[in-house]
Amino acid sequence: MIPLSWYLIFAACLFCVGLYGVMARKNAIAILMGVELMLNAVNVNLLAFWRYLWFTKVDGQVFVAIVLVAAAAEAVVGLALIISAYRRRNTVAAEEMDMLKG
Amino acid sequence: MTIQNLIWLIPLPPLLAFGIIVLFTNRWKSVSHSVALAGAGLSWLAGMVVFFRAVGVENLAENPLGSAIDWLPTGDTWLQIGVVIDPVSAVTLFFVAWTILMIFVYSIGYHNFGQPAGDHDHPGMPPHGATIREKKGGMHQVMSIEPMYSRFFALISLFAFAMYLLVVSDNLLALYIGWEIMGFCSYMLIGFWYGKISARNAAVKAFLTTRIGDVFMLLGLVGLYSATGSLNYRAALMNTELMEKLATTSSGVLGLSVAGLLGILIFIGVVGKSAQFPLHVWLPDAMEGPTPVSAMIHAATMVSAGVYLAIRVFPLVSAGWDGHALTPAMTVMAFIGSFTALFAATIALAQNDIKRVLAYSTISQLGYMIAALGVGSFVAATFHLVTHAFFKALLFLGSGSVIHGMEHGVLHTHDKVDPQDMFNMGGLKDKMPFTFWTFLIGGFALSGFPLITAGFWSKDEILSGSFNGGQILVFATLALSALLTAFYTMRQISLTFLGQPRTKAAEHASENKPVMTAPLVVLAVFAVSAGWVGIPKGFPLLGGLIPNWFHEFVGSMLHLEHEAEHGSVIPLLTSLVVALGGLLLGWLVYRNIPAGAKDPMEKLGILYKVFKYKYGIDELYQDVFIRPAVWISEVFSYKIVDKLILDGIIEGIGKAALGFGSALRKYFDLPVINKGLTDGSSMAVRKSGEAIRPVQSGRVQDYMLVAVALVVITGLVGYYLFGRGGM
Numbered sequence: 123m124i125p126l127s128w129y130l131i132f133a134a135c136l137f138c139v140g141l142y143g144v145m146a147r148k149n150a151i152a153i154l155m156g157v158e159l160m161l162n163a164v165n166v167n168l169l170a171f172w173r174y175l176w177f178t179k180v181d182g183q184v185f186v187a188i189v190l191v192a193a194a195a196e197a198v199v200g201l202a203l204i205i206s207a208y209r210r211r212n213t214v215a216a217e218e219m220d221m222l223k224g
Numbered sequence: 225m226t227i228q229n230l231i232w233l234i235p236l237p238p239l240l241a242f243g244i245i246v247l248f249t250n251r252w253k254s255v256s257h258s259v260a261l262a263g264a265g266l267s268w269l270a271g272m273v274v275f276f277r278a279v280g281v282e283n284l285a286e287n288p289l290g291s292a293i294d295w296l297p298t299g300d301t302w303l304q305i306g307v308v309i310d311p312v313s314a315v316t317l318f319f320v321a322w323t324i325l326m327i328f329v330y331s332i333g334y335h336n337f338g339q340p341a342g343d344h345d346h347p348g349m350p351p352h353g354a355t356i357r358e359k360k361g362g363m364h365q366v367m368s369i370e371p372m373y374s375r376f377f378a379l380i381s382l383f384a385f386a387m388y389l390l391v392v393s394d395n396l397l398a399l400y401i402g403w404e405i406m407g408f409c410s411y412m413l414i415g416f417w418y419g420k421i422s423a424r425n426a427a428v429k430a431f432l433t434t435r436i437g438d439v440f441m442l443l444g445l446v447g448l449y450s451a452t453g454s455l456n457y458r459a460a461l462m463n464t465e466l467m468e469k470l471a472t473t474s475s476g477v478l479g480l481s482v483a484g485l486l487g488i489l490i491f492i493g494v495v496g497k498s499a500q501f502p503l504h505v506w507l508p509d510a511m512e513g514p515t516p517v518s519a520m521i522h523a524a525t526m527v528s529a530g531v532y533l534a535i536r537v538f539p540l541v542s543a544g545w546d547g548h549a550l551t552p553a554m555t556v557m558a559f560i561g562s563f564t565a566l567f568a569a570t571i572a573l574a575q576n577d578i579k580r581v582l583a584y585s586t587i588s589q590l591g592y593m594i595a596a597l598g599v600g601s602f603v604a605a606t607f608h609l610v611t612h613a614f615f616k617a618l619l620f621l622g623s624g625s626v627i628h629g630m631e632h633g634v635l636h637t638h639d640k641v642d643p644q645d646m647f648n649m650g651g652l653k654d655k656m657p658f659t660f661w662t663f664l665i666g667g668f669a670l671s672g673f674p675l676i677t678a679g680f681w682s683k684d685e686i687l688s689g690s691f692n693g694g695q696i697l698v699f700a701t702l703a704l705s706a707l708l709t710a711f712y713t714m715r716q717i718s719l720t721f722l723g724q725p726r727t728k729a730a731e732h733a734s735e736n737k738p739v740m741t742a743p744l745v746v747l748a749v750f751a752v753s754a755g756w757v758g759i760p761k762g763f764p765l766l767g768g769l770i771p772n773w774f775h776e777f778v779g780s781m782l783h784l785e786h787e788a789e790h791g792s793v794i795p796l797l798t799s800l801v802v803a804l805g806g807l808l809l810g811w812l813v814y815r816n817i818p819a820g821a822k823d824p825m826e827k828l829g830i831l832y833k834v835f836k837y838k839y840g841i842d843e844l845y846q847d848v849f850i851r852p853a854v855w856i857s858e859v860f861s862y863k864i865v866d867k868l869i870l871d872g873i874i875e876g877i878g879k880a881a882l883g884f885g886s887a888l889r890k891y892f893d894l895p896v897i898n899k900g901l902t903d904g905s906s907m908a909v910r911k912s913g914e915a916i917r918p919v920q921s922g923r924v925q926d927y928m929l930v931a932v933a934l935v936v937i938t939g940l941v942g943y944y945l946f947g948r949g950g951m
Contacts, residue, residue, distance in 0.1 A: 141932065145925055153925075220922030 129170035137163035150207070150214045154200045161193045227277050228291040230270055231307040234317070235388035237266035238381040245378040256374035257332050260381045264328040267388055271321035278314040285311055285780035288458075290394055308394035308457065311778045312606060316391050316532055319610045320525065322750065323617040324384045326743035330621050331380065331516040333740035334628060335370035342368030348419035350514075353635045365635040367628075370514075376416065380520060383409040387525040390532070396445050396455040399533065403497065406526050407434050413517040414510045426509035433506040437496015441533075444489030448540070451482055461539045462781075471544030471551070480552055487541035487553035491534065498530025498590045501564040505842055508583040515624025518579060519617045527586060531593045531609050538602055545600065550695075558598025558690075562701040564591030567839070569708035573715070574825055574835035577644045578623045581716050585670060586616055588705055592686055599698055601689030603758075603779045608686055611678035611754045615669035618747035622663035625736050625744065626720055629656050633729035641727050646719040649730050650817065653721040656735045660721045662744040667717045669751040671710035672803040678755030680803065685760065688795035703798050710806020718814035726819035 136159060143156025165186050172182025208214050241263030249255040278289055292306025309317065340354040345368055354368035370376060383406060390402030408431075415427030445455060451470060452460040460466065470483035477485055494500070499507035507527070511518055521527065534541075534557070541553040550558060565588045572584035589612050596605035629652065630643035641648040653660045669679035683706060690699040725731040735741070758774035813824050826832050837843075921927075 145928055145932070216924055219924070223920060223922030 126170055126174045129166060133163045133166040133170070136160075136166065148215050148217060150204045150216050150219070151201075153216055154197065154204070157200075158193060158197065161189060165189055227274060227289055228307075231274055231290060231309055231392050234267055234270045234274065234307075234392055235385050237263035237270075238384040238388065239263075242378050242381040242385065245374055245381065250374040250378070253337065253369070253373045256377050257337065260377035261328050261332075263381050264325050264384055267384065268321045268325040271317050271388075274309055275314055275318045275321075278309045278311075279777070283780065284309075284314070284777070292394060292456075303397070304395070304456065305398050306394040306456075307392040309392065310457075311781050312532075312535055313391050315606065315610055315774070315778060316528070317388075319613040319750075319754075320387055320391055320528070323613055323747070324387065324520070324525070326747055327516050327519050327617065327621065328377075328380065328384075330519075330624070330740050330743040331376065331514075333737050334514065334516050334624055335373050335376060336367045337369060337373070337739075339367050339369045342371070345371045346419060347371045348417060350417050350420075365638075367632060367635060372416070376413075376514065379409055379412050379416070380516070383413065383520060383525060387529065390529050394457055396448070396457075396460075396536070399536070400442070400445060403493075403529060403533070404438065406529060407431065407438065407497075410434075410510070410517075410521050410526055413521070414513040416513050416517065420512065422509075423512040426506070426512040430506035430510050433503050434496040437493045437503055440489050441493020441496075444486045444491075444493065447482075447486045447489065451486065457536060461537060464539075467539055467543040470540070481544065483540050483543035484551055484553045487537060487543075487551075488556055490537050491541065491553065491557060494530045494534045494594070495560065496530075497533070498527045498594065499587050500530075500560050500591060500594060501567055502841070504564065504568065504587050505845060507587055508580050508838075511577070511579040511583050515579065515620060515627060518583070519620035519624070527590055528609060528613055531590060531597075531605065534594060534597050535602065535606055535609070538597055541597070542600060550598070550600070554598050554600065556598070558595050558695060558698050561591045561593070561595030561598050562698045562705075564588065565595060565705040566701050566708070567591075569705040569712065570835050571838050572712045573708060574823070574832055576646050576823070578626060578646050578649075578716065578720060579620070579644060581646075581712060582616070582619055582623055585619075585709060585712065588709060589616065589670070591705075592683070592702060595698055595702060596686040596689055599690045599693045599695045601686055601693070602781070603775050604682065604685035604689045606778045607758045607774055608682035611669065611682040611751070614747055614754050615666045615677075615679055615751040618662060618666035618744060618751050619670060621740075621744055621747065622659055622666055625659040625740055626652060626656065626663070626733075628736055628740065629659065629733040630729055632734050633727075633732040636732045637728040639728040641729050643729065646716060647817070647823070648727045649720045649725070649733075650723045650727075650819075651721070651725040651730060652733055655730075655733045656721075658735060658741040658744060662741075662748040663721070664717060665748045665751050667713045668807075669755075671713045671807055672706060672799055673807065674800050674803060676752060678751055678753070680799065681755035681758050681760075683803075684796060684799045685758065687799050688760075691795040691798075699795070699798075703802055706799065707802040707806045710803050711810045714807045714810025715814045718811055719817060722814075723816045724818070726817070 140156045140159030140161075140163060143159060144153050145156075147153050147156065168182050168186050168189070172185075176182055204214055207219060211218070213219075238260075241259045244259050245256045249259055274289070278284055281287060281289065288308045288310035290306055290308035292304045294302035295305045296303040336351060340356070342351045342354045345351045349371075351368040351370050353365045355363050355365055357363045386402040386405035386409060388402075390399050390406070393399045393402065411427050411431040414430050415423050417423045418427075448460060449455055452463075452466055454460040467483060470486070471481050473482045474480075475482045475485040480488070496503045510521060513521070541557065542551060545551050545554060568584045568587035568591060572581050572588065575581045575584060589608070593605045593608050593612070596602075596608065626649070627643050630649065633639070634641060634643055665677070669677035671677075672680040672683040674680050687699060687702060687706070690702060725733075758772060760772055760775070817824075823832075825835075828835075834840075
């Protein structure tokens with residue numbers, strides 16, 4: 123059986139990829155995609171821990187299902203926001219959305 | 225429904241009527257008087273049922289009808305209130321119910337129901353008359369309806385409620401409540417035409433004068449409660465042992481016993497309410513109110529309430545009386561009563577206002593009752609209370625009818641004379657036959673016309689009571705005032721109804737509607753027949769024909785009956801002589817006074833002046849009590865204490881505070897707080913804000929960077945500080 127640490131390393135890598143995407147990309151849609159990657163990394167972590175440490179109960183799977191639902195909802199809201207912002211400002215670049223600049 | 229519950233319900237209908245009129249029906253005059261009349265009628269009906277049931281009860285004094293409920297918790301015990309019908313309250317209930325009902329009916333006519341609204345009438349002023357345009361083009365003046373018609377019926381309903389409450393109550397506290405409600409109602413009703421300054425003053429005078437008595441009475445009640453632990457008639461007042469104990473305990477005041485002191489204190493309340501000397505001054509002025517009010521206050525209810533209370537506390541007053549030497553409290557009552565009887569009778573001799581004569585005669589007759597109680601003639605006082613209520617209500621309503629007829633004449637002829645002055649009347653006998661005959665009956669009853677009238681029997685009983693009791697001085701005073709009473713009554717009847725009309729208004733006076741004359745007839749029947757229930761047994765010829773029911777009924781209230789038998793004929797002869805002599809003298813002097821003639825009384829010279837100006841008592845009170853009080857309030861309280869001292873202190877404090885405040889502002893607030901702290905701190909905030917401002921780039925990713933960096937740093941720090949050791 124594949125050791126637990128492998129899964130964790132994989133999830134960490136996936137998380138960092140997502141984080142990099144969120145931090146470095148200009149396009150708001152790409153940032154959203156990065157967020158999805160980070161969420162999925164978390165899901166991998168949850169499932170791995172459940173499988174190795176908590177196999178008799180279903181809690182881990184429930185958590186994952188909730189995270190998936192939340193991610194889907196978040197994607198819906200995020201995309202709607204982005205479309206709305208695009209319609210008003212004619213851009214999806216995150217840098218240019220700085221109306222809260224002090 | 226049991227009779228006990230019915231007694232509770234007697235006072236209720238007028239109270240409901242009062243509420244209904246005030247809240248709902250005051251815009252509809254006919255509905256208002258119907259409601260008031262229904263209330264009075266229901267109470268009358270209940271009262272009659274209770275009265276006749278009570279009469280049928282065997283030995284009612286020992287087994288009175290009534291019940292009581294717990295009302296107020298007082299420590300471990302309860303203060304009980306209840307109702308009781310014993311012989312005294314039964315006979316009182318009888319005359320109260322009849323007179324109140326008659327007065328309600330009469331009021332409808334007196335306030336001109338069915339007449340048009342007046343041309344210039346305002347609420348608060350008596351109606352001035354309305355102009356009617358005829359079809360042919362002429363116009364004439366008629367009486368106009370009272371503008372505050374509904375208000376009047378609401379108030380007399382409340383008044384009736386208070387009187388019924390007072391009568392059926394079984395303790396002095398509930399009696400006191402009814403007593404005070406009546407005081408308030410009398411204030412409102414005497415000042416009913418509040419647009420007149422004289423009416424306003426009379427209302428205040430009546431209220432304040434009776435208040436003096438009420439304060440003492442309340443003291444007496446409190447004293448009685450602390451001495452006996454109860455205000456119930458049976459538990460406290462009719463408890464012979466308790467009364468004996470109070471009579472032998474010294475109160476430490478003026479050498480009086482506790483019973484004597486409390487009796488005198490409560491008696492002062494009676495003096496105020498029943499207008500005895502020296503608190504009589506309010507009653508003549510109370511004539512400012514509408515005439516039904518005068519009848520209500522001066523005959524049926526309020527003044528009767530005073531005597532009723534005196535009858536109720538008689539066991540207290542007479543505690544320790546052995547039938548011969550009077551107790552101090554009884555001496556006070558006998559003195560005040562007989563003095564007032566004579567004093568008021570002399571004033572009545574010289575009054576020209578038809579209602580004022582009656583007012584003074586009321587004071588005089590109440591003095592009779594008080595004097596009778598003072599000499600121990602308990603039954604005679606109660607008897608006179610009943611008969612007096614009937615004939616005095618009759619006389620007042622009759623005088624109101626005369627005034628009403630005269631006002632009609634005044635409006636008809638535009639002859640602006642005072643419709644209440646008897647010297648403007650004369651010859652009304654043929655114009656107003658119903659009023660004349662009933663007034664004659666009432667007047668004869670007041671004078672004590674022998675054998676026929678009720679007043680004769682009750683007055684005779686008082687005279688013989690005082691004579692047989694050995695109180696010759698009281699007897700002589702009362703006999704003299706009886707003579708004067710007969711004289712001024714005949715003077716009044718002659719001036720009003722006999723001879724020739726002395727003014728054009730009197731020529732055109734007319735009889736009133738049946739709604740006003742019918743109550744007169746009913747009361748006239750009682751003014752005659754109420755005496756027949758109390759014909760003494762020892763009376764020559766008539767005695768024993770009709771059993772002396774009243775004496776047995778009311779006399780059973782007292783355990784010890786001291787009244788001597790009617791052995792002597794001297795009081796009888798005296799009352800015959802004074803009544804007939806006074807009437808004859810009055811008729812001889814006044815039967816034919818021509819217009820413009822002077823009052824023959826003026827031949828008395830200085831005495832006439834003294835009587836006319838009421839011994840100057842009003843002026844004396846004005847100078848001794850009212851002027852100093854006004855001076856103190858205007859000069860001392862207002863100018864010196866209020867304006868100078870209090871306002872000085874207050875304004876000084878105000879000025880000092882103002883000066884202190886502006887100094888603070890100038891030298892502390894503006895330089896230190898504003899410049900230093902406020903401006904400085906705001907500047908600091910502003911500067912720091914400008915310095916940190918660039919941090920807020922508005923870019924999400926910058927914030928994210930900071931957040932991630934912080935998480936990483938926190939994680940590393942946590943790991944190095946806590947993590948390694950645990951791993």
